[in-house]
Amino acid sequence: MGISSHSDSSFLTVLLQDQIGGLQVQCDNHWVDVEPNTSALVINMGDLLQLISNDEFKSSQHRVLTKSIGPRVSVACFLRQQLPPENSRVYGPIKELVTEENPPVFRKTAVKEFVKYYYAKGLNGISALEHFRL
Ligand SMILES: O=C(O)CCC(=O)C(=O)O
Numbered sequence: 001m002g003i004s005s006h007s008d009s010s011f012l013t014v015l016l017q018d019q020i021g022g023l024q025v026q027c028d029n030h031w032v033d034v035e036p037n038t039s040a041l042v043i044n045m046g047d048l049l050q051l052i053s054n055d056e057f058k059s060s061q062h063r064v065l066t067k068s069i070g071p072r073v074s075v076a077c078f079l080r081q082q083l084p085p086e087n088s089r090v091y092g093p094i095k096e097l098v099t100e101e102n103p104p105v106f107r108k109t110a111v112k113e114f115v116k117y118y119y120a121k122g123l124n125g126i127s128a129l130e131h132f133r134l
Pocket residue numbers: 003008015017023062064074076
């Protein structure tokens with residue numbers, strides 16, 4: 001199964017890939033193959049890490065191309081907040097990374113609001129975070 005260009009809404013995503021390949025990550029407007037390595041884990045930074053780090057860490061745009069060589073297995077573990085409605089937490093750039101010279105670049109966002117916007121927007125290659133940029 002393939003998936004179109006997106007960044008994850010998580011803080012971090014850990015991927016265990018098989019040998020089939022197909023995962024690509026965007027780098028300087030180019031798509032780069034993530035070479036299959038069954039003895040390594042792929043770590044993707046997600047939107048919430050970019051949000052709390054005030055743009056210090058960037059979430060990765062990635063996609064998966066389907067290949068006709070056989071079925072593909074990828075195990076994804078999303079390190080993320082608990083989903084609404086249980087979670088009423090608000091996230092914003094952490095105070096340790098905000099100074100007068102380095103002001104917040106994102107507004108504070110309730111998980112509920114972020115997740116709602118993330119899924120309503122769909123996977124169109126534009127980060128949901130842009131909606132929360134100041
Ligand atoms: O199938 C993969 O290797 C990646 C899947 C993915 O990007 C996702 O579930 O967010």
